[in-house]
Amino acid sequence: MSARSPRTPKIAFTLSFAFLAGLGFGCQKQGMSEVDKELAKARKQAGKQAAAECYPASMEPCYFLADGVEGPDGTVGRGICQEGERTCDAKGFWQACDGAVLPGAELCNNIDDDCNGRVDDGFERDGTKCFAGEGECRVAGSYACSPDGSQSVCSAQAKAPSTEVCDGKDNDCDGAIDDGDVDGTGAECKTGQAGACASGTKQCVAGSIQCQPTHVRTVEICNKIDDDCDNTVDEDCISEEEARKAGIIK
Numbered sequence: 528m529s530a531r532s533p534r535t536p537k538i539a540f541t542l543s544f545a546f547l548a549g550l551g552f553g554c555q556k557q558g559m560s561e562v563d564k565e566l567a568k569a570r571k572q573a574g575k576q577a578a579a580e581c582y583p584a585s586m587e588p589c590y591f592l593a594d595g596v597e598g599p600d601g602t603v604g605r606g607i608c609q610e611g612e613r614t615c616d617a618k619g620f621w622q623a624c625d626g627a628v629l630p631g632a633e634l635c636n637n638i639d640d641d642c643n644g645r646v647d648d649g650f651e652r653d654g655t656k657c658f659a660g661e662g663e664c665r666v667a668g669s670y671a672c673s674p675d676g677s678q679s680v681c682s683a684q685a686k687a688p689s690t691e692v693c694d695g696k697d698n699d700c701d702g703a704i705d706d707g708d709v710d711g712t713g714a715e716c717k718t719g720q721a722g723a724c725a726s727g728t729k730q731c732v733a734g735s736i737q738c739q740p741t742h743v744r745t746v747e748i749c750n751k752i753d754d755d756c757d758n759t760v761d762e763d764c765i766s767e768e769e770a771r772k773a774g775i776i777k
Contacts, residue, residue, distance in 0.1 A: 581607045581620025589624035598629040599642075607631070630651025634676035647672070649678040660685025660775065662697025662704070667681075693732025705731040712736060722753025722760070745775050 533598075565581060573656040581587075588610045590598040611627030635650040651657070651670040659666050659681060668683025670716045688700040693709045710733045716738035718727040723742035730739045747755045749764040770776045 530536055542640050580621050581615035581619055583615055583617045585615045586612055590627050590629070591624050592627065592629060593623050596629070598627065602630050602642040605644050608642035608643040636676045637672070638716050647679075651681075653679075655679075657681035659683035660687075660700055662700040662701050664688055664700035676773055693731035693734060705734065707722035720756055721758035722756040724756035746770070748776065 544576045548755050556658055567738050589612060590603055590610045598608060603610055607628050608630055609626070609628045613624045614622050616622055628738075631640045632642040633639075633647065633649055635647050637646060637653060639646045641648075642692040647653075651671070653669075653671055655670045655732045657668050657670050659668065660683075664686040665683055666683045668681050668684045670681055672678075684699070689698045691699040691705065691709055692729075692749045693705050693711060695704060699707075712729050712731050714729045716727050718725055718738050718740050720740060724740040724744055726742070727738045727740045729736050731737075732739065742754075742756070744756050746756045747753075747762055749761050749766055751760060753760045765773075767776065
């Protein structure tokens with residue numbers, strides 16, 4: 528009786544064609560690949576187990592959220608934005624992307640929240656000089672982010688205004704110097720000049736109270752008034768009609 532050769536056990540390695548077709552050799556490193564999207568769509572439409580997507584236990588970078596929202600191009604590595612990682616489960620399907628951080632609304636917090644390469648854009652930067660108030664109320668300060676990050680706030684607090692006086696300063700902090708009814712002005716006075724320029728009123732001029740003529744010096748007009756204030760009346764004068772035509776009087 529002839530001896531039989533030992534029978535080698537036959538080990539069957541079988542993978543379904545669908546499994547091989549779904550393996551993730553070319554998975555994209557950022558976001559959900561087009562293959563992933565098509566497979567997910569097919570599973571949903573078929574309502575049954577679909578082909579595998581990846582090798583079990585394999586891992587790859589990802590840049591999208593649980594709801595499938597993908598991060599904008601060019602934002603990875605800027606500001607708070609970073610890739611996450613997803614793992615292929617034992618059945619050959621990708622799990623959720625873990626650890627990905629996508630752009631958010633920019634806040635005033637010394638961080639680039641929207642990942643555009645600029646920190647706190649749209650807000651005044653911390654330490655930038657600022658001012659509050661006008662005139663003598665003006666105080667210098669600097670900008671700083673509010674605790675909730677919603678705005679940048681100037682630290683300066685304006686001084687309280689005071690009564691306007693004739694000193695060349697804006698005491699009442701309204702943006703005008705020596706304006707309004709400044710104390711000591713408005714009273715009648717003598718200017719010390721001749722003719723129509725002799726009478727005047729006290730006015731605030733260049734930070735001091737001065738007697739200013741109420742009459743504006745003009746060419747001499749034939750009206751029995753010393754219009755040019757040279758202490759001589761109607762010398763070489765022009766008629767009122769001529770003065771009116773010239774726009775000197777109305």
